[in-house]
Each structure stands twice: as structure tokens, then as C-alpha cells.
Amino acid sequence: MPKVFPGYREEAKNRIIKESVKFFSKKGYHKTKMADIATSLGVSKGAIYQYFGSKEELFLEVIRDYIKYTQKELISFLDVHPPQDLVTDEFFDIMFNLGQSQSIESLTIVDRLFPPLDFNLAISELIKSNPSMKKEMTKYYADSIKLMAEYFEDYKNKGVIKHEVDTWSLSIGITSLQDGLMAAIQMSLEISEIRKAWKEVTKIMLSSVLVD
Amino acid sequence: MPKVFPGYREEAKNRIIKESVKFFSKKGYHKTKMADIATSLGVSKGAIYQYFGSKEELFLEVIRDYIKYTQKELISFLDVHPPQDLVTDEFFDIMFNLGQSQSIESLTIVDRLFPPLDFNLAISELIKSNPSMKKEMTKYYADSIKLMAEYFEDYKNKGVIKHEVDTWSLSIGITSLQDGLMAAIQMSLEISEIRKAWKEVTKIMLSSVLVD
């Protein structure tokens, strides 16, 4: 096919990414075969290589896309919600890419636009041997911590959070709690239990952190 | 190496496990080659197969050993320490297998008996395709949650923890926080920052959870 239409390439890349994320999150990096993805897309392996130089590069793009999406959602949420709302279902769903909270339990995770791909888990191995990927992920991670720390700092200045609170540590704590709960999903803990734990723990934390 | 005497087999297995854990935690499961382990031990690949039926089985044993060791340390700690002590350096070091807290920053992680092998990360992929392994890990995970929940429950009965606290969720929260901070190590966050975050967050939580 010829010059199809402007932006076709971008769209094609996107289609591949969206398909790949399912496999990577469901089967992991190594168990996912390029052939699987290709077949599932109804194209040849070669077609994928037209858009991504290697399996690793494809995976990297998947991760980037996932990060971008998640971070964007996080930012929009924080933009209009005070810390008190961290304990809501809405925030929990954003964190775990669960979408509309009411129906989530009935969905197969991998069928969703972005399954809660625990990218920390998935990239752990690649990171160990790919310095540039490690650097990129590390930067993203640090950015996320900073983003939330600034959010807390902001509310400290507004007098919502107690002035003696170490917002940097708080940010690391919240982020780690989130990552750890993501791992709990892998460990087959019920999502309802996880959701409950999240709400309980953040409620406890907020009660100590918020003014009054 | 002596050849035959009672317990030789056990000892040999142990040597292999101790060597393997270094590779698995440093390079991950797939990047670790049986040949590497064998060479590093100064034996042949065949020798390892005399003790472990497969790479996967070896890995499983490594994980089991790791879990056993970590859980034992956790139990001993909880056995004699009240919840207030969760905020101490000693507990942090046990959790992350960091050993003597005073000198830890100067040690290369992988040189330690048990590097903070984030088994959650390491097994994530294998778990996805190995049902029996998944079951075993899931059980261990649930046991850990339960262990700590009972500990909290116990202190609730002693009147140390407020009676309205959901100890099950608290346990999930503490465990997830720990797992998430483990991931933060992979993300190159400074151990000193992680330690500080841990202490800060647990302090906050405890202040809400403990009576008075």
C-alpha cells in the first residue's frame, strides 16, 4: 500500500503498541513472541519491524506510552483534587488504570485499554542490562516522585498539610505503596482487598498529615 | 569439596543456592545462565543438575530459601518487638536484608548473603506461566500478610493498637510499602532516601494507629 494518508505511520505504530501491551502484561517480555503480536494483529512479523527496530524497542515504546498515559491522568487528577481525595475510588482507579470504578471487577484486566501493567515488574530484567533504558525509567520514576512531592508542598503552603510533614518522603511513600499494591495484584490478592487496604492506609496517613 | 559424608548433599545444594541468588538478583532470571553459575562455583553444569532438576527448580529453591530466611528474621523480630519498633533502623534492615545497619551503605548489595533480591520482581514473569509456582508464591504472600495481621491483631488485643483499626488492611499496606520501596531501589533511589521515607511514613501511620 502506498502513501496511505498523512499520519498513517503514527496510527500504525499505535495499533501495534496497543496490541503489544496486552501480550507483554499478560505473558511478560520473554514469553511474548513477535509472532504472537503479528498474528494477533493479522500482519506479518516484518510489518512490525517496519515500525520498531527490535522487540526491545517495541517494549520500550509500550512502556513509554503507558507512562505517558498514566502520568497524564495523574496530573489531571491532582490538578483539581485536594489530598483528601487520594482516598477516593476515583484516584485508586486512575492509579491502577482501572477506568470506571463501577464495572472494573467484571473486566478481564488485559482487555482494557491499559491493563495495570506493573511496569516496575516488567522492566526489571531489561533495566539490568540496558543502561539507556534504565536511565530513562529512572528519570521517569524520579519525575513522578517529584511531581507528587510538589503537589503536597503546594498544599502545605495552602495550609492544608501540616508544615512539619516531609513531603518528599510522603511522596516516596505513596508511590511505593502504589507499586507494592500493584505487585499484590500479581500475587492474586483480591482487587477489593487491595482497594480497601489503599483507602484504609491513605485515610490513616492523611489523618496525621492534614491540618486538623 | 569432600565427596561423601552425611549431609554432603544438603551442603552442596546450599552452596549452589547461595551462588545462584547472586546471579538471579544481579542479572535476573533469563540473563542468568546455568553455565555462569557453574563456572562461578568452579564445577560443571552437569554437577548442578545432580542437585536440581532444572533451572526453574533451582530458581524456585532460591526463592524458597530467600523467603524462609526473610520470614524467619521477620518472625524473630516481631516476636520481641512491639509495633512502635517498626520505625527503627533494625526493622528496615531486616526487611531489606541489609544486615548490620551501621555499615550497610558501604557494602555492595550483591556480595551479601542475601542481596535484597526483590523476589516479587524476579518471579513476576515465571509466575505467569507456572501455575504451581504461582500457587506457592501466592500462598507465601498470603501467609506473610496474615502473619503480620495477626501480629497487629495481637497488639490490638493488648490495647496497644486502636480497636477500630483494620489490621488486615494495615498488614497489606505495610507489606506493599515494603515491596514498593524495594522497587525504588531498582529505580536507583538512594537507600538513605528510602530509609528516611520508610521511617517517616511508618511513623505517621503508627501515630494514627497506636493508642494515644
Place this chain on the structure above:
Amino acid sequence: MPKVFPGYREEAKNRIIKESVKFFSKKGYHKTKMADIATSLGVSKGAIYQYFGSKEELFLEVIRDYIKYTQKELISFLDVHPPQDLVTDEFFDIMFNLGQSQSIESLTIVDRLFPPLDFNLAISELIKSNPSMKKEMTKYYADSIKLMAEYFEDYKNKGVIKHEVDTWSLSIGITSLQDGLMAAIQMSLEISEIRKAWKEVTKIMLSSVLVD
């Protein structure tokens, strides 16, 4: 590029050939990709296939063109020069497609119209599996030998070359010397050394071959 006018096709083919020879001589047959040539020409791969049925055919045309060009130059030279002139710079430059002898050392070989493509080297592998190509090349090679042999024979009749000289062997010798020196270029021998060796050796040979 104009699209349609008489001779356009020929011109287009020519442009492709001229671009291809650079790649084939610089990178060899296998390392040269159709995509490289297309990109370098600023056209699509498909465009090349409009003029050449396959990569091999293109290569064949490149070789033919190269041969034709070189042989033509050789013939014009021999047409007006006696054997004594074989030792001149001019002849050396023709042989190695070096063009203007005075400035050659400062030119990048591949930037020239015809880089000294050692076609013996370049086609060696293809020849082994392509009978028709082998036949064609073999014919060309034999023709070249014959051409020069007749030239020597002619001068033998003119009394310039001693009558006992085996002109056929002499022709093979001169041709082989040329091919071998071409290989020496590949082996990074300095062109100045090669030029000197050529002049020295032909001088020696001529002194024995020429009458007086």
C-alpha cells in the same frame, strides 16, 4: 527529474547505475541494500524495480557498464600508444579508473565517476552460483586478454616486440598484474606504492620484451 521524454528511461537507468556502483564498490554486494541506493537517489525502492528486475540484474548492469567504460578507455589508449607507454602514469590511471593523474591522491575514491571497483573481487561470489553471469564475465575476461594479446602481436609484427615473445602469456601477465594491484588497494597499500610497483615491473618486463 523530468518524467517523460524520449530517452528518459535510458537516462534514469544510468543515474541508478552510477549511484549503485558507489555502494557496490564501497560496501560490497551483500552489504549494499536496495533501500540504501533508493534513499541515496531520493526515490523509492519500487522505482528502481521499474528499471531493473532484481538486485542481481542491477549489479550485473553495473558490472557491464563498468567493463564497457574501462575497456573503451583501454582500447582508445592502446589504439594510439605503443607498448612503451604502458609504463606511463596515464595508462596506470586508465587501468584503475583514476582519471586525472595529478590530483588523484587527494580524491576520495568513491566520489569518482568510477571508483576502482575490483570487479573480480566483487563478483567472485555471485559467479559461483549464477552460470549465466559466470559465462558473461568469463567471456569478457577472455576478450580482454585477447584484446591485449592482439595488440602485442601487432607490435610484434611491427618489429617492436621480440618475435620469440609469447604474447598471449604476456597479456595474461599484464592483466593479472593489474588485477592483483587492484586487490592491493583493498589491502590498504598506498596508491603511490602501487603506482611505483606498476611502473617498475612493467619497465622491467618491457626491457626484456621490446626489441633493443
Place this chain on the structure above:
Amino acid sequence: MPKVFPGYREEAKNRIIKESVKFFSKKGYHKTKMADIATSLGVSKGAIYQYFGSKEELFLEVIRDYIKYTQKELISFLDVHPPQDLVTDEFFDIMFNLGQSQSIESLTIVDRLFPPLDFNLAISELIKSNPSMKKEMTKYYADSIKLMAEYFEDYKNKGVIKHEVDTWSLSIGITSLQDGLMAAIQMSLEISEIRKAWKEVTKIMLSSVLVD
């Protein structure tokens, strides 16, 4: 199989090299498949990779072996023969690895221990993209030139070769003549013709170069 016997590894490598040279010289580098070699040896592909890290490395070893063998033969010859003997059948056979001169015409080239693998042809392409290989080959080439130049220089001092002869150029000339004739074999020229040309041309050259 276990520690078979001392030196087994060396012997195995050698077997592989001897088998590979047949394929590389008969079919060229790219047309030769690892599977072909393995099958021909009656082993698995994996077995070859136990001894050679890659196809390219195997090829490199083949070339090295060839060079070592050829250069050794050349040295022994030059060691005991004066320049006059360059015109003999014996030298021709050594140069082209033709072995016993009497029976050579009846042998299939590739069945011989060392077919006249024209390594200049075979490595030409690889050399273009493998700098370390290029360096090694270039060094070998330069060494060969030097070796012969010193030989001529030696005989110049002995008063056998005229003192005005440029022995360096002479060495380049002889070597190139040899390489060019090797190419002539590829071009299907009769070995008898090539042999005749060699003898004729060297005779001519020597008559000018030798004292008297």
C-alpha cells in the same frame, strides 16, 4: 562425551576448519550456511558454536589457518631456493596450493587440503565492514610483501640480483601477479595457461633482474 582426551578441543576445531574451508571456497561466505557445515560434519550446528563464536569468527579462523599454511610453505621454499627457482613448477604449485605438481590437473580443487582459496576474493566483502579483520589481513598482506622483499634484498647483497633493482616494488609485483592469476582461475582460465603465463612472465622479469 566427557573430557575425551587432551588436545581434543584443538583437534575438533581443526576438523571443523578443514570442513569449512571446502564450503567457503566452493560457495563463498554468504552462500555457505552453518547448517551445511554441520551436516557435512555429521554434527549439530550447536557443536560448531562450541568452538567458534560466530560464522564470521569461523571464517576468520579458516583464513588464518590458510594464511599460516601458505606462508609457511612459502618461507620454506624461499629458504632453500634462489630467485631463479621462482619460475619452476614447484614454486607455482606452492603459491597456488596445488601440492604435487604431477597430478594436479586431475584433482578437483575443492577436494584438496587447501583449495586455492583465493582469500583476497573471499574476504574482500567482510573486510569492508570488519575493521579488526581488515587490520589483521592488511598486516598479513604487508608482511608477505616484506618477506619477499627481504628475500630479494638478501640476494641483491649476494650479488645475484642487480643492485639497481627496487626489491620492494618487485615484491609487490610478484605478489600481485600471483593474486591476479588466482583471480584468473575464477575466470575459468585453464590452469595450464596460467602456469605457462606465470613461468613466461617470471622468466622475463628475472632475466632483467638477475645479474647476467
Place this chain on the structure above:
DNA sequence: CATGAATGAGTATTCATTCAT
């Protein structure tokens, strides 16, 4: 028990070529 040579199934990747637009 130990060795390490051999196996072979498994896969990412390349690239000349085609053809719908």
C-alpha cells in the same frame, strides 16, 4: 559423583520483492 561435548528446539531479525493506491 563429575565432566563437558553434543544436542536441537526455539526465535528474533533481515531484506529483496510485490502490488494496491
Place this chain on the structure above:
DNA sequence: GATGAATGAATACTCATTCAT
């Protein structure tokens, strides 16, 4: 004529596992 997306056959290479000695 030109484009470039898609194809798919072809192959080098890996490495856990086996087993003869």
C-alpha cells in the same frame, strides 16, 4: 510512473538439558 507498506522465506545463534565416559 512512483510510492512505500506489507510480505515471508531464510538463517544465525542461544542455552537448558542430556549422557557417554
